[in-house]
Amino acid sequence: MEPELDTSQFEEILATLRVAVTSLSHYNLTLYRSSHVEPVVSPKFTYCASRVQDPVSNELARHYFSKDLASYFEEATPSVCRYGGAFFGFVIPFILRDDHFCLVGDGVRDTSIDLWQLAALSRQGGTDVFSLFPHVETLPTATVREVENVARAVSREIARLCAAAQQLGEITESPAPPPQVEQADDDQERVNARLAEISLFLERVDKARSLAATLALCVDTITTLHPGAKLLTALRADDGVNYELSGLWGLPEELGILPATSLGVFLSREKVKTTVPFDNKMRAAIPEVRANLATSFPLESAGERLGFLSLLDCDLTPNDALVVSMLVHGAGSRLAQLLKEAEQARASSLSGRLLSLTNTLLHVGSKDELYKTILEIAADLLNAAQGSIMLIDKNGETMHIVFTKGITLHIAQCLPMKVGKGIAGKVAQTGQPLVVNDVEKDSRVAMINRPRFKSKALICIPLKLKEKVIGVLNLSDKADLAPFTDADLQLLTSFANLASLMIERTLVLEESVRFEQLSVTDSLTGLYNRRFLKSRIEEELNRSNHQGLNLTILFLDLDFFKNYNDICGHLAGDEALKRTADIIQGTLREMDTVARYGGEEFCALLPGTSKAEALIVAERIRAEIESEKFPGEHNLPLGRLTASCGVASFPEDGRTYTALIHASDIALYQAKANGRNQVVAANAPRSDRAPQGSAPAEPTQQQAAAARTFDFNSYLEATESLRQKA
Known part of the structure; x- marks a missing residue:
């Protein structure tokens, strides 16, 4: 019968665990035991030994875990709990020499703290929450994933200790070596177990959906086979030149950058897949790491090098190295596939985003x-x-x-x-x-x-x-x-x-x-040219004919303009033409069209406008030109620069472009003959026309009535609806 463990051996177990699993440095460890003589149903666990870093958190953990250790033991797997609104702890059940044990680890907290739960737990432990809270803030923090990793590492180390203890007991009872056949069977079982681990890994790694998940599976499998190993990886950075170093197990997570030129320090021909001393070149490349041995395996796929994975302080046999090489090769293949999928996803996402941006840019106005x-x-x-x-x-x-x-x-x-x-x-x-x-x-x-x-x-x-x-x-x-x-x-x-x-x-x-604007506009005044005017008049004639609308043309010419050019010069003449164009355009509606017909001649198209309404507009334009001050105009025969205008309307004065232009031109000629600086309507009665050389005729009663009925503002209002229809 095996001797029972005593208190010193319990303490030795905790000390061994703390040394073997370096990540336990911040944890309180408490060991509970239920003797095999206890009834199987509802066994009672009692305190055996502890290694305490923080007494306050350890006391709270004992109140939380000690009452229900039997249920944790029945689950037969490591459990991680968040309790008290702030704390993390784990329970690992195991059997050693027929005794049942539960190891409780505590003493770390979550980054967030639930004050209500903390207060409830402190009341159970007889502690004031207000005195407890400042103390909790000083505890080291951890994530659920980190605590789970620690629990798995401790569980593997306990399994190793239990196996060693069992082997020691067997040697004590039977010092004679086992038969050769049994040794061969053990070796075959070990090989089968490794093959099963590899097969399970390859099956699971094909389902991994991220780089982190792939590496985590690789780490879990390797550390199961070699619990004491420390693992690090170097993965190619986005720049394609350097490699990012990370600790995967038993090492700091961030280890810096390794230049591509330094890859040979780990992946030279004599170092790949072979356990070698962790030499000075390796220490210089990764100064944060302290180790004695290193075995490196390239992470690659189809000749593409993605980086490498190294096991530190683990003396691998050739068979062990072969197994790890198979695992790393499987991980490398999956990593390459994931990187390719990510690149395709980025390209697809970028294409979609660029297509969206194209639509955005196509709708930009200016x-x-x-x-x-x-x-x-x-x-x-x-x-x-x-x-x-x-x-x-x-x-x-x-x-x-x-x-x-x-x-x-x-x-x-x-x-x-x-x-x-x-x-x-x-x-x-x-x-x-x-x-x-x-x-x-x-x-x-x-x-x-x-x-x-x-x-x-x-x-x-x-x-x-x-x-x-x-x-x-x-x-x-x-x-x-x-x-x-x-x-x-x-x-x-x-x-x-x-x-x-x-x-x-x-x-x-x-x-x-x-x-296009140059082809239809006059370069000096910015008005439309004669070609564009012709097409617009023909369009409006067609519309007016179908809809039974009026249409009027104003034909305007500056009086004695050749004299003005001779007296004041062509620059002054050009400026006079531009100012005249501004006056005409400023008087007309947006729907009207005005063009420089040639030289000092201007022509305006007024859709939906009767002759009586157009006469008022023409008179407004004439009066504004007359009142405008032009340099040197006092030298002209009339003492100022003026304009004469002829007015012709559809349908009474013509039904085609040529007929209307001819009618308005005849009216303009009549205005010139009557003494200039006046407006004359086409086909006006002879009584309305003043003899050549005489002063401008006074408006007839009909024209005066029209002027009283249609002022300029009412002209704009009356044609607004026509402009909207246009």
């Missing part, structure tokens, strides 16, 4: 709004606070800022830059993007950081159409002041290609509109 939208989207994509868009001028030698974020635009627009000079100028010249994380230390730029920038990092992307650079997109100052990454560069490059297309599209449309 060029300035487009620049603003592009810069806002780019800054939002990279979470940048400042930026600008620069476009190369037509000469190809300079560029100017068209929009800014975080910088005063009108000041920036006054700062043209030479292509090839400065950071943006070099990007415009070479067509290559530039990511700078320290403008003062980067040898490519080597410049003093300007005060308006909070960080020294910036990113410049060329705006290209095919191979032609049309400008540069600049961003700086991430919200968290972090440097720009290769992922930022790839994202912004994809968007910059879209932005370039939208800018080119807008510039082409703008140029098209400008050419």
Whole structure:
């Protein structure tokens, strides 16, 4: 019969666990025992031994766990609990030499504290919550996952201790070596167990949905086979140049960055899959790690190296190394697949996002709004606070800022830059993007950081159409002041290609509109030209004919304009034409069309307007021109620059473009013949016409009645509904 364990052996078990599992350093450990002589139903667990770091939390844990240890034992698996509104603890049941034990670990807390539960627990333990609360805040914090990892590690170590104790008992009772056949059977069982672990791992790892889950499965399997090992991994960073080091088991989580040039320190031919001393080169590469032995396994798939996994302080046999190699290879294959899926998801997501942004940019109304939208989207994509868009001028030698974020635009627009000079100028010249994380230390730029920038990092992307650079997109100052990454560069490059297309599209449309305007407008006055007027009159004649509406044409000519040009010069004549155009346009409605017919002649189309209404409008225009002060006009025969106007209406004066223009031209000629500076209607009675050279005729009773009935405001109001129909 095996000897019973005494108190000193209980203490030794706790001491051994604390040394073997380094993550137990912050935990209180309490061991409870139920003798095998106790009845099977509802066994009673009594205190055996403890290793206490914090007496207060340990006392509260004893009140919480000691009453129900039998149920934990019946579950036969490690349990993790959150209790008292703040604390974490675990219970591990096990059997040693036919005695039942429960190991309780406590002394760490959650980051959040539930005061109501804490108060209830403190009352059960006879402690005042107000005195307890400050003490709880001093306890080390942990997450559920961290406590679960510690519990699993302790459970494995207890299993090892129990197995060692069982083996020691067997040796004591039967010192003779077992038969050779039984040894062979044990070896076969061990091999079968390892194969089962590998098979289970490969089955589970194929279902892992993340890098973290894949590595966690690998760690769980390896530490099950080699409980005392410490594990670290190096995974390729986003920049594709460096490797991020992380502790997976028994080591700090963050171990820094390993340059690709240092991979050989761990993965040289003589070190891969072979246990070697943890030498000085390894210590220099990872100064945070203290170890004596290292065995490294490459994480790779289809020739693509993703990093490596190392076991520290674990002397692996060749068979052990082969098993771990199979596990790491399975993990590497799954990691490569997950990275490929993530890349495809990012590409799909980016395509969808760019499609959405395309729709946004297509609905932008103006060029300035487009620049603003592009810069806002780019800054939002990279979470940048400042930026600008620069476009190369037509000469190809300079560029100017068209929009800014975080910088005063009108000041920036006054700062043209030479292509090839400065950071943006070099990007415009070479067509290559530039990511700078320290403008003062980067040898490519080597410049003093300007005060308006909070960080020294910036990113410049060329705006290209095919191979032609049309400008540069600049961003700086991430919200968290972090440097720009290769992922930022790839994202912004994809968007910059879209932005370039939208800018080119807008510039082409703008140029098209400008050419179209040049083809239908007069370059001096900005009014429509004769060709456009003809098409508009024909459109309105067709509409008026179908809808039974009126339509009137005003034909206006400046009096003695050739004399004015001769006296005052052509520059003054051009200015007089522009001011006359402004007067006519300012008098008419938006729906009316006015054109420079040629020389000093102007023609206006008034849809939906009768002759009587048009006469009032024509008289208003004539009077405003007469009252306008033109330089040098006192030298003209009438002592001022004036205008004569002829008026013709559809349908009474003609039903075609040619007929109406001819009728209004005849009326204009009559106005000139009557002495100029007057308005004459086509087909007006001879009595209404003054003899040539005489003063302008007084309005007839009919015209006076029309003038009283239709003032200018009522003319605008009366034709408003017609404008809406148009």
